Amino acid sequence: MTQSRPVYLKLRDQIAAAIIQGEYPEGKMLPSVRALAAEQGANPLTVAKAYQQFQNDGLVEVQRGVGMYVVEGAATQLREREKQHFLQEEWPEIRARMNRLGLDPADLVECT
Amino acid sequence: MTQSRPVYLKLRDQIAAAIIQGEYPEGKMLPSVRALAAEQGANPLTVAKAYQQFQNDGLVEVQRGVGMYVVEGAATQLREREKQHFLQEEWPEIRARMNRLGLDPADLVECT
DNA sequence: CTCGCTGTATTATGGCACTGATGCACTTAG
DNA sequence: CTAAGTGCATCAGTGCCATAATACAGCGAG
Known part of the structure; x- marks a missing residue:
C-alpha cells in the first residue's frame, strides 16, 4: 500500500x-x-x-x-548541487519525454 | 541508495x-x-x-x-494519456523545482 | 490428431527496502 | 549529581519485487 x-x-x-x-x-x-x-x-x-x-x-x-x-554555506552548496543534477540528469530526460509526447517546451513556459 | x-x-x-x-x-x-x-x-x-x-x-x-x-488507436490514446499526466502531475512540480533552484525555464528551452 | 507456440494461474522462495520499538552513549541545564 | 534532551546502534517485522518450476487452456501449422 x-x-x-x-x-x-x-x-x-x-x-x-x-x-x-x-x-x-x-x-x-x-x-x-x-x-x-x-x-x-x-x-x-x-x-x-x-x-x-x-x-x-x-x-x-x-x-x-x-x-x-x-x-x-550549505544553502548555496545544496542549490548548486541540485541545479547540477537537474540540468545533467533530469532535464535531458524531460526534454526527450516532451519531444516524444509532441509537446513544445516554449508553450509550457507561459502556463504560470 | x-x-x-x-x-x-x-x-x-x-x-x-x-x-x-x-x-x-x-x-x-x-x-x-x-x-x-x-x-x-x-x-x-x-x-x-x-x-x-x-x-x-x-x-x-x-x-x-x-x-x-x-x-x-492505442498510440494516440497512450500519447494523450501520458501528455495529460505530464501536464497535470509532473510539469507543475518541475516548474516549482526550477523556480526554487533559480533556473529560468526560458533559458532551458534553448539548450539543445 | 500432434506438436509447438501463445497467455495465464498457482505456489514457493529469496532478497531487499522501509518502518518500527527499545535501549545506550553523550551533552547540557538545573 | 540528576534529569532531560540529543543522535545513534541493534534487532525485528512487514511488504513488495523478482525469480523459479510447473501446469493448464487455447490456437494454428503440418
Whole structure:
C-alpha cells in the first residue's frame, strides 16, 4: 500500500528545500529527530535516515548529545548541487519525454 | 541508495514508448512474454506483469493461444494519456523545482 | 490428431527496502 | 549529581519485487 515514494526521501527533499530557502538558517540547529518526527507524524528513525545523507555530504554537522547544525554555506552548496543534477540528469530526460509526447517546451513556459 | 525502479515498471515505460513511436505498430502482434523476457534478460512473469496494465487500459487485445495485439488507436490514446499526466502531475512540480533552484525555464528551452 | 507456440494461474522462495520499538552513549541545564 | 534532551546502534517485522518450476487452456501449422 506504500505506493508513494519512501517517507525518508520525501523528508529529505523537504528538508533540502527548507535549507535552500533559509527556513533552516545556516549555523542554526535544525529540529531534533524526535521533534520533526512528531511534527510530521513519522518515526524518529525515519527522520534520522533523512538527515543521514546531509551528514554524509557534509552539509550538516553533528554534536552528539546536542543536535545537528546547518553548516555555513550549505544553502548555496545544496542549490548548486541540485541545479547540477537537474540540468545533467533530469532535464535531458524531460526534454526527450516532451519531444516524444509532441509537446513544445516554449508553450509550457507561459502556463504560470 | 534507492535502487533503480522495478523491472516491470521499466519494461512498461519502454513498451509504452515503443507503441507511441510506432515500433510496435497498431494491429500487429507484440513480442511474446517469453520472447521479450529472453531478449531483456528478465522473467516471463515479469514481462507479463508489464503487459498486464496495457490490457487493463484496453490498449492491447489478447487472443488466447495466439498473442497480444496493439489496439487500433492505442498510440494516440497512450500519447494523450501520458501528455495529460505530464501536464497535470509532473510539469507543475518541475516548474516549482526550477523556480526554487533559480533556473529560468526560458533559458532551458534553448539548450539543445 | 500432434506438436509447438501463445497467455495465464498457482505456489514457493529469496532478497531487499522501509518502518518500527527499545535501549545506550553523550551533552547540557538545573 | 540528576534529569532531560540529543543522535545513534541493534534487532525485528512487514511488504513488495523478482525469480523459479510447473501446469493448464487455447490456437494454428503440418
